[in-house]
Amino acid sequence: MKRIDHAEASSKFIRAKDHVEFHDKRLWDLRQKRDRASESLPEWEELRLIASTIKEHTLTHLADYLEQFERQALANGAHVHWAKDAAEHNQIVLDILNAHGARTLVKAKSMLTDECDMRPFLENRGIEIMETDLGERIQQLDNEPPSHIVVPAVHKLRTDVARVFAQTIGTDPKNSDVHYLAESQRQHTRPYFLKADAGMTGANFAVAETGAVVVCTNEGNADLSVNLPKLYIASIGIEKVIPRTEHLGVFVRMLSRSALGSPITQLTSHFRCPRPGTEMHIVLVDNGRSERLGMADFWYSLKCIRCGACMNTCPVYRRSGGLSYGATYSGPIGVIIDPTFNLRKYSALPFASTLNGSCTSVCPVRINIHEQIYKWRQVISERNQLPMIKKEAMQIAGKVLSKPLLFRAAVDAAGAGVERLPRFMMYNRLNAWGRQREVPQAPPLTFRQWYLKHRAKPRSKR
Amino acid sequence: MSGRDEILDRVRRSQPAPLPLPTVPTFDAQSPTSIDAFRASLARMGGKFIEAPADGDLDAQVRTLFPDAKVICSATPEVKGNRRIETVRAPQELDDVDVGVVRALFGVAETGSLWLSEAQFKVNALGFLAQHLVALLDPGAIVANMHRAYRHPGFAEAKYAVFMTGPSATADIEGVLIHGAQGIRTLTVIPVPA
Numbered sequence: 001m002k003r004i005d006h007a008e009a010s011s012k013f014i015r016a017k018d019h020v021e022f023h024d025k026r027l028w029d030l031r032q033k034r035d036r037a038s039e040s041l042p043e044w045e046e047l048r049l050i051a052s053t054i055k056e057h058t059l060t061h062l063a064d065y066l067e068q069f070e071r072q073a074l075a076n077g078a079h080v081h082w083a084k085d086a087a088e089h090n091q092i093v094l095d096i097l098n099a100h101g102a103r104t105l106v107k108a109k110s111m112l113t114d115e116c117d118m119r120p121f122l123e124n125r126g127i128e129i130m131e132t133d134l135g136e137r138i139q140q141l142d143n144e145p146p147s148h149i150v151v152p153a154v155h156k157l158r159t160d161v162a163r164v165f166a167q168t169i170g171t172d173p174k175n176s177d178v179h180y181l182a183e184s185q186r187q188h189t190r191p192y193f194l195k196a197d198a199g200m201t202g203a204n205f206a207v208a209e210t211g212a213v214v215v216c217t218n219e220g221n222a223d224l225s226v227n228l229p230k231l232y233i234a235s236i237g238i239e240k241v242i243p244r245t246e247h248l249g250v251f252v253r254m255l256s257r258s259a260l261g262s263p264i265t266q267l268t269s270h271f272r273c274p275r276p277g278t279e280m281h282i283v284l285v286d287n288g289r290s291e292r293l294g295m296a297d298f299w300y301s302l303k304c305i306r307c308g309a310c311m312n313t314c315p316v317y318r319r320s321g322g323l324s325y326g327a328t329y330s331g332p333i334g335v336i337i338d339p340t341f342n343l344r345k346y347s348a349l350p351f352a353s354t355l356n357g358s359c360t361s362v363c364p365v366r367i368n369i370h371e372q373i374y375k376w377r378q379v380i381s382e383r384n385q386l387p388m389i390k391k392e393a394m395q396i397a398g399k400v401l402s403k404p405l406l407f408r409a410a411v412d413a414a415g416a417g418v419e420r421l422p423r424f425m426m427y428n429r430l431n432a433w434g435r436q437r438e439v440p441q442a443p444p445l446t447f448r449q450w451y452l453k454h455r456a457k458p459r460s461k462r
Numbered sequence: 463m464s465g466r467d468e469i470l471d472r473v474r475r476s477q478p479a480p481l482p483l484p485t486v487p488t489f490d491a492q493s494p495t496s497i498d499a500f501r502a503s504l505a506r507m508g509g510k511f512i513e514a515p516a517d518g519d520l521d522a523q524v525r526t527l528f529p530d531a532k533v534i535c536s537a538t539p540e541v542k543g544n545r546r547i548e549t550v551r552a553p554q555e556l557d558d559v560d561v562g563v564v565r566a567l568f569g570v571a572e573t574g575s576l577w578l579s580e581a582q583f584k585v586n587a588l589g590f591l592a593q594h595l596v597a598l599l600d601p602g603a604i605v606a607n608m609h610r611a612y613r614h615p616g617f618a619e620a621k622y623a624v625f626m627t628g629p630s631a632t633a634d635i636e637g638v639l640i641h642g643a644q645g646i647r648t649l650t651v652i653p654v655p656a
Binding site: 022026029030041042043046049050053054056057059060061062063066067076082083084088132133134135138151152153154156157158161178179181182183186189190193194210218219220221223224227228238243245246247248249250252253260262263264265266267268269270271272273275284286290291293294296299 | 464465466468469470472473474475476477478479480481482483484486487489492503506507508553554557572573574575580586587589590591607608609610611612613617620621622623624625626627628629630631632633634635636637638640642643644645646
């Protein structure tokens with residue numbers, strides 16, 4: 001499988017200047033809203049610690065909690081299915097739909113179904129799927145995956161949406177008024193809620209104590225998807241289980257504050273039993289999670305509650321766009337999850353980071369994201385997955401940095417080089433750093449020269 | 463071995479050494495419990511709060527608030543409306559409802575959320591297919607925060623429960639906030655003792 005070249009893919013995004021500027025600003029605005037929301041709760045840091053500890057407890061007892069969740073769900077009258085991987089998940093969903101003769105599916109946003117590539121699988125087998133979240137619908141109509149786990153179309157401007165809607169649902173191509181576009185999607189989607197044979201959601205949390213599936217949304221689309229059709233299917237990653245209802249208090253208080261800066265999503269819905277005369281099916285999906293649970297350095301990533309705060313704060317993500325990661329999960333959390341799916345394909349992603357640690361400090365469940373990014377770099381270099389230029393550069397750097405005399409000679413030569421070398425020797429494909437920016441002017445003195453001049457006077461002279 | 467047993471077996475073999483479950487405080491000291499706090503939180507989430515009329519005529523109040531409404535479907539005895547939820551057989555019949563009326567079981571001061579379940583809605587879709595929703599709330603039935611809310615006995619019974627906080631909303635295009643995404647366009651809370 002081809003390696004995703006994050007730098008190359010992001011250079012495409014960076015060329016669209018209006019887009020990258022807006023993207024950066026919009027996500028930084030979300031980060032600032034998150035700061036205000038978290039600062040308004042004096043107990044925020046205590047909540048983070050509790051949330052992290054609940055998740056770590058649950059993950060270290062996961063099999064028991066999964067069994068408890070299954071028992072409760074069955075007692076509630078739901079059906080429970082288990083899927084080892086994406087292919088099994090998609091087949092299970094298709095079989096459920098076929099058993100009910102269901103042809104039309106209204107769907108709330110679910111990263112898990114994107115991870116499983118479910119939509120094309122079902123569409124190729126005659127199922128019509130309506131994504132009902134506005135951002136996810138924009139992406140479906142534009143034939144693109146979501147670029148952000150909370151705001152799927154955040155990389156698009158209103159004019160892009162106007163173009164997509166004009167081509168697909170017949171809006172006025174010249175009208176890019178946001179109210180008009182959102183209202184058009186509402187009107188277009190509503191008949192599907194009324195006629196759909198089945199509804200589907202993912203899950204933010206699954207409560208072992210009660211068997212409830214908890215879904216946090218703003219648009220009302222999940223509640224419409226579940227409360228109208230005669231068939232409801234929920235796809236849930238096995239790491240989403242939490243022990244008790246009271247634990248929801250901790251996570252719900254943090255989720256939307258971290259994601260959007262609002263104290264709670266407009267709707268926090270708890271689906272426990274099927275409505276009379278309808279069926280509820282729960283598909284519990286592994287797809288690599290049990291393997292990740294056994295990875296000593298990386299199992300903490302399973303604590304993730306998918307708030308997207310790490311993406312909003314990441315300088316690399318904000319300026320490269322989610323699609324450049326070439327994976328379902330992008331940004332810092334994607335960087336540490338994606339290599340577990342395919343180390344070679346995603347081996348460039350852990351290098352899409354400055355290791356500034358901001359992701360770790362905003363994470364509501366205290367995942368040590370930047371440390372894991374660093375550890376993935378080690379794994380990738382040990383398993384010989386570094387691209388040639390990076391490897392050569394690192395080997396040379398290793399030799400130079402370990403020998404002071406060689407290092408000083410190199411610094412002098414580099415300083416002279418910046419001033420005197422012709423451009424084609426400075427800015428070429430070996431200098432990745434110089435591709436988007438000018439190499440700065442070297443200061444008149446190196447630190448060592450400055451130090452020798454000012455500080456290295458013999459003490460005896462005093 | 464079935465897929466289920468295989469997954470559980472792999473999970474068991476992968477689980478790191480057991481870590482303890484913390485107790486969760488309710489953080490009461492940090493959270494005011496009052497209708498005023500609820501009202502402020504609700505406003506922040508785009509919901510309206512309107513006092514009940516002095517003469518207690520809630521039907522007239524709803525008609526005044528929504529003068530163009532043709533179908534007012536009520537799930538609470540305090541408001542008659544012109545369609546009773548008890549007459550609705552399938553949720554799709556609520557497609558033409560302009561205003562739904564319901565009584566919330568309790569509210570949450572921290573967030574301005576209303577707690578509603580199938581016992582309040584009778585037909586759950588009322589809270590989402592209606593264009594507008596009016597919710598009655600007992601001003602005495604306010605809990606401080608989400609920790610208290612999740613300890614409410616309502617959860618023991620509910621087959622379906624939702625914290626509804628303001629109207630449906632989206633900011634998926636350029637972050638522009640739109641009220642009335644796929645669900646209700648407005649939410650109006652009227653304090654009426656139960």
